[in-house]
Every structure is written in structure tokens, then in C-alpha cells.
Amino acid sequence: MAVLPRSLAGQAFALQAAVIVLVVLAGSTLALLDVKRHGDAAARQQVTAIAVALADSPSTAKAIEDGDAARVLQPVTEAVRTSTDLAFITIMAPDRTRFTHTNPSQIGQKYIGTIEPALRGETYTEIYTGTLGPSVRTIAPVRNARGQIIGLVAAGITTESLAARWRSQWPTIVGVGIGALALSFVGIWAIRRRVLNQTHGLAPDELRVMYDHHDAILRSVSEGLIVLNRNGVALVNDEARRLLALPAGPISRTDLPEFLRGNDPGARDEVRLTDDRVLVVNRSQVSASDSEVVTIRDRTELQGALGELSSLQRFTDALRAQAHESANKLHTVITLVEMGRPDEAVKFATQELALSQQLVDRVSDAVAEPALVALLLGKTAEADERGIELTITEDTHLPAEALLSSQEMVTVLGNLIDNAMDACDRDDPWIEVTVNQNGELQIQVADSGPGMDTATFQRAMQRGYSTKSGADAGHQGLGLALVAQIVNRHGGTLSADLTYGSVVTVTIA
Incomplete structure (x- = not known):
């Protein structure tokens, strides 16, 4: 049993070659059969046309009636037979006596074949074996002016001549078949080379396994x-x-x-x-x-964790700053006591404590979300350490049922304040924060910085933007984009304008 080549390209070539060979052989065989069928039909039409033409010719009837048919018609029939490549043309009397024949010695002899349909006035075609062997012949009646049948015309071509005509078509058909095979093989060889290059000579099973692995990897x-x-x-x-x-x-x-x-x-x-x-x-x-x-x-979850870690780090820094500041204030109080000025020490300590407690009480009363209170207090301490005046406006009011979750609020407000701290004017650093929900939630952070133009602001919301440079910039620039992500998720708006400073406003209905 034949074994297919290993590679897909080789198998495709072999199968295509087998199909093409079968198609060409079948086509050539059908072509030969078609040529034979058409040749036989054409021969029948030819002998019929010649027999009828001679029978209907007035000169044929006249020669028979004049009794001079052999002398007059023999040259005519031979000339027609030679020019049309027929085997014989015989003109005869109704009693089968030949007036003409290819072999002159047969003139005067009896015609061998069926003539009864012609005697009845029909034009009749048959295959019959006569003196020249098997032939396809047609017999047509010859009529005189009165319509009487006075003779018969038989024209025929031997089956051997038909076979010769058919065999003469073989070289052409075989040549066309061989040409088609050669051209097809060149084409499928080119296809084989292309498939071989594209599949790297792999077998179908190997390609299937590779596809299965490829699909499994892509899914997992x-x-x-x-x-x-x-x-x-x-x-x-x-x-x-x-x-x-x-x-x-x-x-x-x-x-x-x-x-x-x-x-x-x-x-x-x-x-x-x-x-x-x-x-x-x-x-x-x-x-x-x-x-x-x-x-x-x-990186969504990781970014959220990094944001929380950053918030904790900033809160830690704020606590550290507060601890440092508290230590300085405590040293001041102790020194005043040691100097014998206790009243001034008490006044200094209670004044600082009152200011701090006042801020805590005001923010806690205005904002019902503990996480946001802690964020605002931490950012205030951080801003104080960095020498930035951070003000939480009197318009700040956030009920317990806020339109954003605590985590979202921390992300939005924390990033806006961080951006403001980085962007504010260093000669006059100040930040104002307003958080208010009265039907709709509005978060507004203003700073003393130069702000961003419309194109820069749009780019910052889509991809991230940082006012920092160098190594720090590689880890910054996502703040405003993260804010925009939350705002878009809730169908809100995020806008920036330059009025009394650089103002960024978040509105969520």
C-alpha cells in the first residue's frame, strides 16, 4: 500500500497529483468518446446529404431514363466520392443493378444491402457489410418528373475510415492531456513549496497538536x-x-x-x-x-493597593510630622515652666490644642465618612509640614449616604489634593478643598498653581500627567486618570478652569 509523505505539503502534493491525474485521464477518455460519437454522427449526416443531393439532381434521373446512366454518372460519382473522402457512391436501378461503383468491375452487378425503405420513398441509413467491408450507408430514392421511383443512390463510408478519423484525433487529445498534466504539476509543485515554507515541513498531526497547544495556552x-x-x-x-x-x-x-x-x-x-x-x-x-x-x-487591584499604601505612607509621614511638631511644642512648654513662667506655658499648650481640636471637630461634624475625615486631617498635617496652607472650606458637608464609596472618595480627593500639592505656586502655596453633597456630589480642589490648558488636561485624564521630572515622573501621572476613571464610571463630569486659582471640579449626580 502506498504511503503518503510525512509533511502536510507533501501529502497535499500527492493528493492533488492523484486527483489531477484522474481528472485528466477521465477528461481525455470522455473527449475521445465524444470525438467518436460526433464523428459517427457527422459521417451519417455527410453520407445522407450526398446521397440525397445526387438523388434529387435532375441529371441523375435524366441519365437513368435515357439508359445511359453508367457512362454519364460514373465519372460524376467518382469525382464526388474523391472530393468528400467517401468509400463508395452507388447509383442503381430499382432491381439492385449497379450503374456506378468505386470498383468498375462491380458495375452491372447486384447491390448488396437493404433497399426496401428506399423503394417505399424513404431515405434510409444503416450499417451494413458489403463488398468494401462494414460501412455506414444511406440509400435515397431517385424520382422522375412524374414522381416515379426510377432508381436509388447509395453513399457510404467504411467503419475502418471512421476509426481512422477517430484515431487521428488521439495525438491532439493526448497532447492536450499531457500539457494539462505538466501545467498542473508545475502549479501544485509551486503550491507545495509555498505550503512547505509556511508549515515548516510539519506533518498534519504535528500541526494539529501545535494548534491544540496554542489554543490551550491562549485560553489559560x-x-x-x-x-x-x-x-x-x-x-x-x-x-x-x-x-x-x-x-x-x-x-x-x-x-x-x-x-x-x-x-x-x-x-x-x-x-x-x-x-x-x-x-x-x-x-x-x-x-x-x-x-x-x-x-x-x-494592574487594577495592584494600583488600588499601591494607592492605599501611598495613603498610609503619607498618613504615617503626617503622624511623624505631627510627632516632631508636638515634641518641639512640648520642649517649649517644659522650657517655659523651667523658666518660672507656668502661666505662659499653659496658655501656649492650650492654645495649640484648641486649634487642633477645633479643626478635628469641624471636619468630623461636616463629613460623616471616617475614612475621608482621616484623609483630610492627614493631608492638612502633610501640607503644614510642606509649608502649604490647606484650607477646608465652610461649604464642606458630606452626609453618611454619599454617592461614592469610601474607597472611591479617598481615591478621588486624595489624588486631587496630591496633584494640587505638587502643582501649587512655591512662592504662595495654598490649597482650598470643598466637598459637598446636596442632591449632587461636588468635590472641588483649588490651588495657587498655573493649572493646565484644555489639551493637557484631556491628555492627563486619558493617560496620566505629572508635573514631576526625572525618576519620580515614571511612577506618577496616574492620579487624574484614576479620578477620571471613577467619575466616568458614575456618569459624572470632571472639569478644570482658572478663576481665583487652578480649580478642578468633580460633579456626580
């Missing part, structure tokens, strides 16, 4: 994977669909987020934000093709 990998090419999106795994909220079925570039629609194959660990996720994107070009591979990691 924890990173999103997208392959882009010049035609659009070639591949998207399940994790990428989940992270980017892509629909089922084929994906086009227009379905991708805007930051993936362009061509940027050099991106490395680029942080991008969607409506509800923080993503780390890497893009690389495949050197062997025009494809681009995009990997996506979900």
Missing part, C-alpha cells in the same frame, strides 16, 4: 494577548476580551480602545486606563512578518 494564559497585522486584528485571546470588554466574534481595529488603534510597536510597560481598569501594555513587532504582538496585564 493570565495575560491578554492581541496580534495585529496590516489587515486588522489577527488574534484576540479570552483574557484580552475580558480586560478590554470586547464583544464575541471577529474583532476589528475600531473595536479596540483608541490607544491600540495606532502603530506603536515600541511601547514597554505603558500604563493605560479604560473605564474600569488600569492596564499595563507592551507592544512588539514580529521581525519575520508585519504582525505586532500586544500583551496586556491587569
Whole structure:
């Protein structure tokens, strides 16, 4: 039993070659049969046409009636027979006596064949074996002017001549078949080489195993994977669909987020934000093709943890600053007592304590969310340490049933205050914070900085922006983007303007 080649390309070539050989052989056989059928039909039509033409010729009837048929008609029939390549043309009397024949010695002899239908006035065709062997012949009646049958015309071609005509077509058909085979083999050989290059000579089973492994890896990998090419999106795994909220079925570039629609194959660990996720994107070009591979990691939970850690770190720094400041104040009180001025020591200590307690009481009364109270007090202490005047306005009021969760409130307000601390004017550093919910939630943070123009502000909301430079900038710039993410999730608005300072306002209805 024949064994197929190992590689997919070889098997495809072998199967295609077998199919082509069968098709060409079948086609050639059908062509030969068709030529034979058409040749036989054409021969019947030819002998019938010649027999009828001679029978209907007035000169034929006249020669028979004049009794001079042999002398007059023999040259005519031989000339016609020679020019038409027939085997014989015989003109005879109704009693079968031949007036003409290919072999002159047969003139005057009896015609061998069926003549009864012709004697009845019919034109009759048959295959019959006569003096020249088997032939296809037609017999037509000759009528005089009165319509009487006075003779018969038989024209025929031997079956051997028909076979010769058929065999003469063989070289052409065989040549065409061989040419078709040669051209087909050249084509499938080119296809084989192309498939061989594309499949690297792998066998079908190996390709199937590779596909199964490939599909399993794509489905199980924890990173999103997208392959882009010049035609659009070639591949998207399940994790990428989940992270980017892509629909089922084929994906086009227009379905991708805007930051993936362009061509940027050099991106490395680029942080991008969607409506509800923080993503780390890497893009690389495949050197062997025009494809681009995009990997996506979900950093949402990590970013949230980093934000909480940053808040704790800042709160720790604030506590440390307060401890340092408290130590200085305690030393001052102790020194005043040692100097014999206890009244001034008590006045100094109670005055500082009253101011601090007053701020705590006012913020606690205005804001019902403990986490936000702690954030505001911590930011106030941090700002004081950095020499920034941070004011919580009298308009601040937040009920217990806030439109944002405590974590979202801390993220929004904490990032806005951090941005304001980094951006405020160092010659006149001040920040004003207002948090109010009366039907709709409004968070407003103003600072003495120069602010951002519209284009910069839009870019900061989409991708992140930092006023810092150098190494610090690589870990900053997500604050406003994270705020925009929460605001968009709740259908709110985030705006910036320059009035009495740089003012950023969050409104959520």
C-alpha cells in the first residue's frame, strides 16, 4: 500500500497529483468518446446529404431514363466520392443493378444491402457489410418528373475510415492531456513549496497538536494577548476580551480602545486606563512578518493597593510630622515652666490644642465618612509640614449616604489634593478643598498653581500627567486618570478652569 509523505505539503502534493491525474485521464477518455460519437454522427449526416443531393439532381434521373446512366454518372460519382473522402457512391436501378461503383468491375452487378425503405420513398441509413467491408450507408430514392421511383443512390463510408478519423484525433487529445498534466504539476509543485515554507515541513498531526497547544495556552494564559497585522486584528485571546470588554466574534481595529488603534510597536510597560481598569501594555513587532504582538496585564487591584499604601505612607509621614511638631511644642512648654513662667506655658499648650481640636471637630461634624475625615486631617498635617496652607472650606458637608464609596472618595480627593500639592505656586502655596453633597456630589480642589490648558488636561485624564521630572515622573501621572476613571464610571463630569486659582471640579449626580 502506498504511503503518503510525512509533511502536510507533501501529502497535499500527492493528493492533488492523484486527483489531477484522474481528472485528466477521465477528461481525455470522455473527449475521445465524444470525438467518436460526433464523428459517427457527422459521417451519417455527410453520407445522407450526398446521397440525397445526387438523388434529387435532375441529371441523375435524366441519365437513368435515357439508359445511359453508367457512362454519364460514373465519372460524376467518382469525382464526388474523391472530393468528400467517401468509400463508395452507388447509383442503381430499382432491381439492385449497379450503374456506378468505386470498383468498375462491380458495375452491372447486384447491390448488396437493404433497399426496401428506399423503394417505399424513404431515405434510409444503416450499417451494413458489403463488398468494401462494414460501412455506414444511406440509400435515397431517385424520382422522375412524374414522381416515379426510377432508381436509388447509395453513399457510404467504411467503419475502418471512421476509426481512422477517430484515431487521428488521439495525438491532439493526448497532447492536450499531457500539457494539462505538466501545467498542473508545475502549479501544485509551486503550491507545495509555498505550503512547505509556511508549515515548516510539519506533518498534519504535528500541526494539529501545535494548534491544540496554542489554543490551550491562549485560553489559560493570565495575560491578554492581541496580534495585529496590516489587515486588522489577527488574534484576540479570552483574557484580552475580558480586560478590554470586547464583544464575541471577529474583532476589528475600531473595536479596540483608541490607544491600540495606532502603530506603536515600541511601547514597554505603558500604563493605560479604560473605564474600569488600569492596564499595563507592551507592544512588539514580529521581525519575520508585519504582525505586532500586544500583551496586556491587569494592574487594577495592584494600583488600588499601591494607592492605599501611598495613603498610609503619607498618613504615617503626617503622624511623624505631627510627632516632631508636638515634641518641639512640648520642649517649649517644659522650657517655659523651667523658666518660672507656668502661666505662659499653659496658655501656649492650650492654645495649640484648641486649634487642633477645633479643626478635628469641624471636619468630623461636616463629613460623616471616617475614612475621608482621616484623609483630610492627614493631608492638612502633610501640607503644614510642606509649608502649604490647606484650607477646608465652610461649604464642606458630606452626609453618611454619599454617592461614592469610601474607597472611591479617598481615591478621588486624595489624588486631587496630591496633584494640587505638587502643582501649587512655591512662592504662595495654598490649597482650598470643598466637598459637598446636596442632591449632587461636588468635590472641588483649588490651588495657587498655573493649572493646565484644555489639551493637557484631556491628555492627563486619558493617560496620566505629572508635573514631576526625572525618576519620580515614571511612577506618577496616574492620579487624574484614576479620578477620571471613577467619575466616568458614575456618569459624572470632571472639569478644570482658572478663576481665583487652578480649580478642578468633580460633579456626580
